[in-house]
Amino acid sequence: MDNLIFSLQITLPIFLTIVVGYALKQIKMLDESFVKTLNTFNFKVTLPALLFLDLYNADFYSVWDTGYVLFCFFATLICFLVILAGALLFVKDKSLIGEFVQGSYRGSAAVLGLAFIQNIYGKATIAPLMIIGSVPLYNILAVLILSFTGPGEHKLDKKGLAKSLKGIATNPIILSILAGIIASLIRLPLPFIVTKTMSNLSVLATPLALIGLGAGFELRAACGRIKPALVASFIRLFVQCAVFLPLAVHFSFTGEKMVSLLIMLGAPTTPSCYIMAKSMGHEGILTSSVIVLTTLLSAVSLTFWLYLLKSFGLI
Numbered sequence: 001m002d003n004l005i006f007s008l009q010i011t012l013p014i015f016l017t018i019v020v021g022y023a024l025k026q027i028k029m030l031d032e033s034f035v036k037t038l039n040t041f042n043f044k045v046t047l048p049a050l051l052f053l054d055l056y057n058a059d060f061y062s063v064w065d066t067g068y069v070l071f072c073f074f075a076t077l078i079c080f081l082v083i084l085a086g087a088l089l090f091v092k093d094k095s096l097i098g099e100f101v102q103g104s105y106r107g108s109a110a111v112l113g114l115a116f117i118q119n120i121y122g123k124a125t126i127a128p129l130m131i132i133g134s135v136p137l138y139n140i141l142a143v144l145i146l147s148f149t150g151p152g153e154h155k156l157d158k159k160g161l162a163k164s165l166k167g168i169a170t171n172p173i174i175l176s177i178l179a180g181i182i183a184s185l186i187r188l189p190l191p192f193i194v195t196k197t198m199s200n201l202s203v204l205a206t207p208l209a210l211i212g213l214g215a216g217f218e219l220r221a222a223c224g225r226i227k228p229a230l231v232a233s234f235i236r237l238f239v240q241c242a243v244f245l246p247l248a249v250h251f252s253f254t255g256e257k258m259v260s261l262l263i264m265l266g267a268p269t270t271p272s273c274y275i276m277a278k279s280m281g282h283e284g285i286l287t288s289s290v291i292v293l294t295t296l297l298s299a300v301s302l303t304f305w306l307y308l309l310k311s312f313g314l315i
Contacts, residue, residue, distance in 0.1 A: 008299045021217075022215065022219075030215045038208060039212050042209050042275050044172045051131075051135070053195070054180065055183075059184075068130075071248065072130050072261070076264070079240050094149065098145045098146040105138075105240070108267045109270070140168050142273070224285075241266040255315055
């Protein structure tokens with residue numbers, strides 16, 4: 001019961017913030033133009049600020065573990081490739097493949113994950129290693145899959161590949177991650193005014209992303225995407241954990257490393273999926289449905305996985 005309450009305290013406020021965004025749209029306080037501007041602002045300003053500060057404040061020299069970073073990287077890559085192969089075979093509406101794949105493999109590692117780990121351990125010392133191993137790859141793969149699927153899809157030719165590579169090279173989230181890692185490694189001193197300003201922006205990232213998600217959520221349209229949304233949610237919350245957590249035990253990962261992996265593999269789909277999908281021309285309905293479902297159901301799924309990990313003395 002304690003684990004359930006603990007998970008609910010983290011996930012329910014997130015879900016309720018989405019509901020607030022949806023309600024504000026229904027009473028006409030928010031409109032489509034505002035939501036579009038809000039999503040662009042989050043994508044280009046608040047999320048990059050959040051990721052930069054998380055990595056800038058990390059002490060990589062004291063906690064670095066190459067094997068752990070590689071495990072996070074290859075687990076993410078394998079999940080993506082297997083889900084993509086399955087989507088190509090079984091998703092009938094090919095325009096949904098990009099959203100389905102992104103919603104299935106890409107969890108809220110940096111936003112929800114850090115808060116979750118801090119609630120357990122007081123601070124997140126290992127989580128930045130997981131972020132290095134997974135989050136840059138999350139975004140690179142998302143740009144690629146969203147570029148080649150959906151509305152105005154591009155063929156896998158030189159022009160399409162060049163456009164995708166340009167999208168990766170100019171992606172604000174990827175650039176902020178690289179900048180944060182470099183600034184941390186060289187221990188770049190930043191004035192308090194700069195870090196405080198970025199902190200003020202970063203705290204807006206999650207609530208604004210959730211409000212934008214709720215405001216852009218279309219309940220009737222989402223019902224038409226319920227089957228792929230349920231499948232993607234099941235993959236996100238259960239399948240990836242069932243495959244890779246036992247493998248992590250084999251590599252002797254325990255404690256915060258194991259909890260960080262749990263977040264990477266089984267946390268709710270990140271709200272930035274919706275922002276990126278909309279920014280790249282996708283309708284976003286399937287993505288928003290998966291985010292809502294995984295956020296709501298993660299209180300149960302994360303509690304289940306935490307209970308198993310505690311039962312086996314792994315955390």
